[in-house]
Amino acid sequence: MINKWNFQTPSEEELHKRDQLVAELGFSPVICLLLVQRGITSIEEAKKFFKPSLNDLHDPFLMPDMDKAVRRLNKALGNKEKILIYGDYDVDGTTAVSLVFKYLRPYSSTLDFYIPDRYDEGYGISYKGIDYAAENGVSLVISLDCGIKAIEKIEYAKEKGIDFIICDHHMPDATLPDAVAVLDAKRSDSIYPYEHLSGCGVGFKFMQAFAKSNNFPFSDLEKLLELTAVSIASDIVPITGENRILAYYGLKQLNSNPSLGLKGIIDICGLTGKEITISDIVFKIGPRINASGRMMNGKEAVKLPPSFWAALASPPGLEQPERQTPPARISPRTALYFRFI
Ligand SMILES: [Mn+2]
Numbered sequence: 001m002i003n004k005w006n007f008q009t010p011s012e013e014e015l016h017k018r019d020q021l022v023a024e025l026g027f028s029p030v031i032c033l034l035l036v037q038r039g040i041t042s043i044e045e046a047k048k049f050f051k052p053s054l055n056d057l058h059d060p061f062l063m064p065d066m067d068k069a070v071r072r073l074n075k076a077l078g079n080k081e082k083i084l085i086y087g088d089y090d091v092d093g094t095t096a097v098s099l100v101f102k103y104l105r106p107y108s109s110t111l112d113f114y115i116p117d118r119y120d121e122g123y124g125i126s127y128k129g130i131d132y133a134a135e136n137g138v139s140l141v142i143s144l145d146c147g148i149k150a151i152e153k154i155e156y157a158k159e160k161g162i163d164f165i166i167c168d169h170h171m172p173d174a175t176l177p178d179a180v181a182v183l184d185a186k187r188s189d190s191i192y193p194y195e196h197l198s199g200c201g202v203g204f205k206f207m208q209a210f211a212k213s214n215n216f217p218f219s220d221l222e223k224l225l226e227l228t229a230v231s232i233a234s235d236i237v238p239i240t241g242e243n244r245i246l247a248y249y250g251l252k253q254l255n256s257n258p259s260l261g262l263k264g265i266i267d268i269c270g271l272t273g274k275e276i277t278i279s280d281i282v283f284k285i286g287p288r289i290n291a292s293g294r295m296m297n298g299k300e301a302v303k304l305p306p307s308f309w310a311a312l313a314s315p316p317g318l319e320q321p322e323r324q325t326p327p328a329r330i331s332p333r334t335a336l337y338f339r340f341i
Contacts (some may be wrong), residue, residue: 010037016040017141038240052248054222060209063192068164068183069206070213077107085113085132087144088123088199091234091289095227096144096167096200098261103207103224112136125150134160141178142206143167145199151177159184167202168236194242200231201246226258232276234286240275251276265289 012016014036021032025044040049060066076083080169083104087097096116101113114133116126124146130153133141140163145193147154147166154164161199163181169186174181183202185192197205204221211221215230229250232243239247254276262285266272269284276285 008037020044030200037280049244050303052245054218054245054249056242056245057208058193058205058242060205060212062186063183063202063205063209064187064190065181065183066206066209070138070209072165072180073142073206073210074213080108080110081140081223082110082112082136082138083108084138084141085111085135086125086129086133086141086146087113087115088146089115089118090145091286092199092231093145094230094289095234096198096203098166099200099224099227100142102201102259103211103221112138125153127153127156130157130160130162133157133162138162142203144203145169145247146178147177148172148182151175154179165206167199167206169197169199169202196238196240196243197332198228198231198235198237198243200228200235201237201243202227204228204246222249223253223257225258226253226262229254229278230281230285230289232260233281234289237280239278249277253276257328283316 010033014033017036018029018033021027021035021041022029025032025046027035035046035049038049040046055233069076073083075081085097085101085104089092097113097115101111104111105166114129115128116122116124121128130141135242135309139161142165146168146169146170147164148170149172150166154166157164158178164177165181165183166179167183169184171186172182172188175189184190185195185197185202190227191235204224207221207224208218210216211218227250228246232239232247232250237243256265265285265288266276269288270327271278271280271284274280
């Protein structure tokens with residue numbers, strides 16, 4: 001195979017910055033030019049690039065409405081309100097729901113989650129989903145990876161006495177939905193230092209703020225970074241800045257101590273015992289999770305080894321699934337339940 005390479009000729013300025021980095025770091029000019037081309041021009045930035053640190057995660061309270069979101073969640077938990085974690089059916093949405101659901105589960109016995117059906121309801125917040133919340137006595141919905149444009153639907157929920165906290169990373173319109181809190185680093189009034197978070201990443205920041213406000217240890221949250229890594233790789237957000245830290249520690253978790261659900265997917269991808277990379281997530285793990293949102297006949301689910309289903313048949317603290325073998329048609333909601341819990 002013949003490869004045709006197109007090299008971008010470095011500018012005078014880039015060459016100058018490269019030489020400065022060579023002098024400061026003592027690395028080869030090639031490495032230093034690559035760093036400069038990635039916007040890394042100081043020792044400090046190079047250090048953060050090569051050694052990502054959780055201490056460099058941004059203060060979640062810099063995101064607009066974060067204080068309101070945490071206050072409403074604390075109130076809901078204190079009052080034992082029914083809370084619904086609502087996410088999109090793609091990898092970013094389902095990992096986000098998993099992260100928030102798993103993190104909040106020890107603090108609430110009335111937590112539920114909802115994934116709209118791709119074919120019946122389509123993308124994002126649906127009237128059917130809001131009706132489900134109303135019928136089940138839910139008074140707070142946390143939407144993940146969706147909701148930023150759902151002005152009428154949030155209004156509809158409000159009429160039914162349901163509050164919304166929106167966690168999204170899509171570009172907002174000029175008018176924001178009238179929710180209790182709208183968490184999105186792309187808001188025009190946002191001073192949050194990084195705007196390329198995934199939807200799951202925004203959910204993570206919300207949980208980080210919630211943990212901080214209650215003095216809960218970060219270690220419980222750190223375990224869930226495997227989900228942010230999967231979302232970052234699958235949603236193809238840039239792996240720069242804060243995403244790089246979340247992806248780095250998430251990959252570490254995925255390689256050393258993955259959750260049962262992700263371990264099952266790692267096994268069926270043939271990645272057991274191998275070093276899992278971002279490419280493995282993009283091309284092997286992510287598409288399998290995505291499949292649950294597209295599935296109409298459970299084909300993908302029945303391919304899972306029986307031991308996987310058996311191991312997941314009795315998740316602690318939750319309703320028991322009715323059968324140990326996969327059903328013929330598995331809904332996205334059920335698929336998520338099996339995959340991540
Ligand atoms: Mn997304």
